[in-house]
Amino acid sequence: QSALTQPASVSGSPGQSITISCTGTSSDVGGYNYVSWYQQHPGKAPKLMIYEVSNRPSGVSNRFSGSKSGNTASLTISGLQAEDEADYYCSSYTSSSTLLYVFGTGTKVTVL
Amino acid sequence: QVQLVESGGGVVQPGGSLRLSCAASGFTFSSYGMHWVRQAPGKGLEWVAFIRYDGSNKYYADSVKGRFTISRDNSKNTLYLQMNSLRAEDTAVYYCAKEGRGTAMAHWGQGTLVTVSS
Numbered sequence: 001q002s003a004l005t006q007p008a009s010v011s012g013s014p015g016q017s018i019t020i021s022c023t024g025t026s027s028d029v030g031g032y033n034y035v036s037w038y039q040q041h042p043g044k045a046p047k048l049m050i051y052e053v054s055n056r057p058s059g060v061s062n063r064f065s066g067s068k069s070g071n072t073a074s075l076t077i078s079g080l081q082a083e084d085e086a087d088y089y090c091s092s093y094t095s096s097s098t099l100l101y102v103f104g105t106g107t108k109v110t111v112l
Numbered sequence: 113q114v115q116l117v118e119s120g121g122g123v124v125q126p127g128g129s130l131r132l133s134c135a136a137s138g139f140t141f142s143s144y145g146m147h148w149v150r151q152a153p154g155k156g157l158e159w160v161a162f163i164r165y166d167g168s169n170k171y172y173a174d175s176v177k178g179r180f181t182i183s184r185d186n187s188k189n190t191l192y193l194q195m196n197s198l199r200a201e202d203t204a205v206y207y208c209a210k211e212g213r214g215t216a217m218a219h220w221g222q223g224t225l226v227t228v229s230s
Contacts, residue, residue, distance in 0.1 A: 003156065036216035038157070045207055045220040046149075046157065052214035089157050093215045098174040099159065101147075101215070106156040 004029065004090055004104035011110040017078040020107045022090030023071060028102055030071035034093035037066055037075045041086045049088075050075060077109070085111045114138040114219040116208050121224030128198050128228070134191040134208030134221055142166070142186035145211035148193050150204035151223075160206070161193065176202075198228045 005023040012018040022029065022037075029035055035053045038046035048057055050066035053073060063078045073092070077084055090104035120132040134146070148160040161182040162171045170182050181194040191208050205223040212218025 034215045036214065038217070040157075045222055046217070047220070048212065048216055048218050051212060051216035051218070055214070057212070057218065091157075091159075091217070100162055100171040101159040103149075103157040103159060 004092060004102055006088075006090060006104040006107045008105070009108045009110065011112055012077075012080045013112045014080055014082065016080050017076060018080060018109065020075045020077075020088055020090075020109070022073040022075070022092075022104045024073075024092055024094075024102070025071055027096055028092040028094035029068065029073050029090075031095060032093050033068070035066070035068060035073040036091045037064075038089045038091065039084075039086050040089065046089065080111055082111050085109055114210060116210065116219060116221035118206065118208055118221045118224040121206065121226045123227045123229060124198055125230050126199060126228055129194070129196045130198065130226060132193040132195065132206055132208075132224060132226070134193075136189045136191065136208075136210070139210065141184075141189040146182075146184060146191045147209040147211065147217055148180075148182060148191075149207045149209055149217065149220075150202075150226075151207070152201075152204040155204075158204075162211075163191070165211075195226070198226075200228050202226065203228050 037050040040046045054066040115137045117135045163182045179197045183192045207223045209217035210219040
């Protein structure tokens with residue numbers, strides 16, 4: 001079971017919108033609505049931003065939104081702000097025989 | 113509020129053992145599944161193991177199966193990870209995480225660093 005595929009980096013200017021993709025297979029992303037997204041600032045623990053593809057936990061800004069089409073999930077950050085600069089990871093439940101959950105490769109978001 | 117505090121990390125020689133602990137507070141520990149996730153230096157997140165709320169089922173990544181054991185003591189609100197036959201590639205920050213809705217990892221501890229080196 002390989003990690004889910006994310007772009008290594010995405011950048012945008014303050015106020016812009018960016019989208020991070022997360023590509024898997026029908027055994028994980030495409031097969032279940034159990035995709036979640038995590039934000040991680042340097043030296044800090046990850047923080048849940050999106051669960052069940054498109055739901056935001058209490059306290060997470062509505063500038064963060066999630067969606068899914070086929071085997072690819074996406075995280076969109078609108079109105080980009082300096083504090084959004086961080087690493088972002090997707091994750092999915094998987095029916096693989098070797099794993100229960102799989103993370104994405106991670107995306108570094110840079111605010112220009 | 114939910115608090116998860118890992119401990120037990122340190123430096124260990126290849127082939128050695130270590131037991132990590134995760135002390136939980138601020139929620140009903142016995143009602144939630146718990147994960148261990150690790151992150152090698154400069155690398156991405158890797159799911160390691162999961163245990164159901166009552167300890168009835170345990171799941172492991174292939175990379176640790178047969179060497180690591182996840183367990184919990186609901187009377188002490190504590191999660192454990194027993195790590196045996198450690199290898200250099202097990203060097204990482206180990207996080208415990210509380211299960212949330214839709215299998216998401218809703219809350220994370222601050223992590224504990226395990227270094228496997230001679």
